[in-house]
Amino acid sequence: MTNTSPGHTHQIDSETGKMGMWLFLFTELFLFGGLFLAYAVLRNTHSEGFHKAAAELDIFIGTINTVVLLMSSMTVAMSITALQKDNKRLAIRLLLATIFLAGVFMVNKYFEWSHKFEHHLWPGSEVYLNLERSEITFYGLYYMMTGLHALHVIIGAILLVVTIFRIKAGVQHSGHYVLLENSALYWHLVDLIWIFLFPLLYLIT
Amino acid sequence: MKNGEKPHISSYTSHAIVLIALLALTFITVFVSEINFGAFSVGVALIVASVKAVTVLTYFMHLKFENRFTVWMVSGVFIVFALVIVITFIDYLLR
Numbered sequence: 001m002t003n004t005s006p007g008h009t010h011q012i013d014s015e016t017g018k019m020g021m022w023l024f025l026f027t028e029l030f031l032f033g034g035l036f037l038a039y040a041v042l043r044n045t046h047s048e049g050f051h052k053a054a055a056e057l058d059i060f061i062g063t064i065n066t067v068v069l070l071m072s073s074m075t076v077a078m079s080i081t082a083l084q085k086d087n088k089r090l091a092i093r094l095l096l097a098t099i100f101l102a103g104v105f106m107v108n109k110y111f112e113w114s115h116k117f118e119h120h121l122w123p124g125s126e127v128y129l130n131l132e133r134s135e136i137t138f139y140g141l142y143y144m145m146t147g148l149h150a151l152h153v154i155i156g157a158i159l160l161v162v163t164i165f166r167i168k169a170g171v172q173h174s175g176h177y178v179l180l181e182n183s184a185l186y187w188h189l190v191d192l193i194w195i196f197l198f199p200l201l202y203l204i205t
Numbered sequence: 206m207k208n209g210e211k212p213h214i215s216s217y218t219s220h221a222i223v224l225i226a227l228l229a230l231t232f233i234t235v236f237v238s239e240i241n242f243g244a245f246s247v248g249v250a251l252i253v254a255s256v257k258a259v260t261v262l263t264y265f266m267h268l269k270f271e272n273r274f275t276v277w278m279v280s281g282v283f284i285v286f287a288l289v290i291v292i293t294f295i296d297y298l299l300r
Contacts, residue, residue, distance in 0.1 A: 015272070022275060026282045033286055040290065041297055059235065066231050074224040077215065077265045084214045181267075188266045195257045199250035203238035 014178040021182040025189050028152075032193050035145050039200060042137050049134020054201060057142070061112050062202035065105050066194065072101035073191040076160070076184045086174040088167060095164050098187065102157040109150050142201055149197060152190045159183040213270035223264045230257050 043050050079094035120127040123143055128136065163183045166172045172179050234253045238246060263269045268276055 018271075019275060019278075022279060029282065029286060033289065037290060037293055041293065044297070059238075063231070063235055067228060070224060070227045070231065073227075073261060073265050074220050077220050077223075077267075078217055080267075081215055081217060081220065084212065185266055188261055191265075192258055192261055195261065196251075196254050199234055199238070199254050203234060203250055204247050 014176065014181070017178040018181060018185070021185050025185060028189055032145070032148070035141065035148070036196065036200075039141050039145070042141065046134030046137050049132050049136075050138045052132075053135040053138035053142075054204065057202050058112060058115070059202050061108050062198055065108050066198045068101050068105050068108070069191045069194050072098045072105075073188055075101065076187045080177065080180055080184055083167065083172070083177050083180055084174055088173070091180070092164050092167055095160050095167075099157050099160050102153055102160075105153055106150065109146070145197055145201065149190070149193055152193070156183070156187045156190050159186055213267075215264070215267070215270075219264065223260060227257055227260060230260075 075094045075097045079091045079098070082088075082091035082094055116122065121139065122128060123140060128139065131139070160183050163172065163180050166179055230253050234250055237249050237253075262279065268279060
């Protein structure tokens with residue numbers, strides 16, 4: 001097979017790269033999907049404890065974090081627009097804003113968790129083990145799901161840092177930006193998961 | 206997108222509008238959860254979350270301007286995911 005125009009080869013390259021990223025995101029979806037499924041079934045069998053425990057969560061912090069993640073999703077999407085328009089500086093600034101918002105999210109999460117820890121409420125603690133069985137189930141899922149999500153926030157932020165360096169080095173530019181697109185896709189997935197975690201854990205009491 | 210075609214560039218304004226819509230939906234869910242709809246509140250929360258998810262997928266994740274194959278692939282996987290949940294519940298409810 002011969003490709004006459006270099007643009008043609010490049011097109012296939014980034015399309016395939018993006019497709020690979022989507023395939024990876026599907027595995028992530030099912031990783032969290034398993035936990036969502038466990039949540040759905042256990043919520044039905046242990047509804048009372050779930051309501052009681054969920055009422056203990058801070059809706060305010062949860063809402064702030066939702067707003068923060070949605071904003072960061074916009075800045076990362078805008079960063080693609082900026083790079084496509086060949087505005088490297090703006091693209092990097094928007095990525096920095098995204099990383100900053102990721103930091104805000106993590107700080108909030110830290111306060112939220114440490115507040116729980118102050119009440120000796122961590123998996124395995126004495127207070128924790130003395131809770132009702134159904135509440136333990138809820139907190140188990142809560143720590144597992146938000147913890148796994150927070151890990152994804154950290155990985156996503158690292159990916160964005162790498163992307164900034166690649167843009168600075170000129171490897172990613174207006175003609176070739178598949179890494180930026182894929183990091184952005186990953187970041188949106190983190191947001192997507194939180195969109196479901198927030199109402200399920202914080203709001204439904 | 207066909208080969209050789211210029212990639213679609215979303216405008217800054219369109220991203221901002223999408224964000225405003227998403228934030229509005231977020232506040233709606235928080236507000237609705239304050240009033241107790243009983244069994245409905247779960248449904249309402251999940252429907253609003255799904256609308257938000259589709260919005261993120263369509264605009265932020267750029268699916269609206271992606272080639273057909275990607276769109277079908279993503280929708281297919283989400284349908285499979287929904288089926289897994291539905292089938293689990295059928296199994297669970299009929300036990």
